[in-house]
Amino acid sequence: MGTLEGRLKGKVALITGAARGQGAAAARRFAAEGAKVMIADVNDAEGKALAGELGDPAAYAHLDVAEEDDWAQAVDRTVAEFGTLNVLVNNAGVLHFSPLGQTTLADYERVIRINQVGAFLGMRSVVEPMSTAGGGSIVNVSSVEGLAGMPFLVAYTASKFAIRGMTKVAALELGERGIRVNSLHPGMIDTQMVSDAAGGAEVDFSRVARRLALQRVGRPEEIADVALFLASDESSYCTGGEFVADGGATATHALKL
Known part of the structure; x- marks a missing residue:
């Protein structure tokens, strides 16, 4: 818990991919700081379990982010459940690892x-409810692969560069709405x-860690x-920006050597 208690008091957040990993960590952090949180994921079992763990400040919605109808339902449910967004x-x-020459169209498109x-559908889906609420904040999770390339990640890198660019367009369009x-x-x-992208194998992070300024992942x-x-x-004066948390990877x- 941060030193400023209730930093999100009165706010309602929809977090995608929130059943585990970074999304789950954000859901827990947001709830601890006073937000109401809609946990959205395709992993229903873990998503519902997390919502149960967090109690009244949280609810769960099934959301396949690639499906327009799922977005409409998740956003409507959030507003119905918590009153705003x-x-x-x-x-x-x-994440998908493969050499460029062996990347199938199906894997790339997935x-x-x-x-x-x-990310596009998500941003589009919240324009109206956030405008009605008088403004809001959209946080698009890109990657250091949205700033520079990495071998064997052609599809992932392309998607993360796109998120970086779409963020700037959205910031320019939505600023006048307070978003x-x-x-x-x-x-x-x-x-x-x-681990999943590595085929479920145990990942040895030590080699990566040695190349980072902070010497750890x-x-x-x-x-x-x-x-x-x-x-x-x-962050009320921050929009269209890129916020890096990479242990010094892009430094x-x-x-x-």
Whole structure:
């Protein structure tokens, strides 16, 4: 819990991919700081369990971020359940490793549909309810791969660059409505998504950690802290920005020894 109790008091947040990992950490952090939280995911069992854990400040909605109808239902449910909608965290995403020459169109399109189209649909879905609420904050979770490339991640990198660009367009369009839009760029974070992308194998982060200024990979809670800042009124003059939490990954270049 932060030093400023209730930093999100009175706010209602919809967080995608919130059943586990970064999304779950954000849901817990937001609820602890006074927000009402709609936990949205396709993982119904874990999502409902988290909502039960958090109690009255939380509810769960099934949401496939690539489906327009799911978005409409999740947003309507959030407003019906909590009375308004002030914050959207577009966190849901998938990671897919493969060399460019061996990346199938189906795999590429799957990543783009979930990561990129999902973020687009999310932003579009909250324009009206946030406008009605008098403003709000959209936090689009991109990646350090939205700032620079990485081998074997052509689809993921494309989707995260797109999120970065869409964030700026949305910020320019929605500023007059009092809606702020920023992108959040995590580095290597110890989450289940990384293990899943590695085929369920145990991931050895030590090699990655040695290349980082802080000499370690990040924790989901550390990303949740940045999302909290962007969701709160503490970031009231921040929009169209890129907020990096990567342990120093983007402070160097490929020639680092």
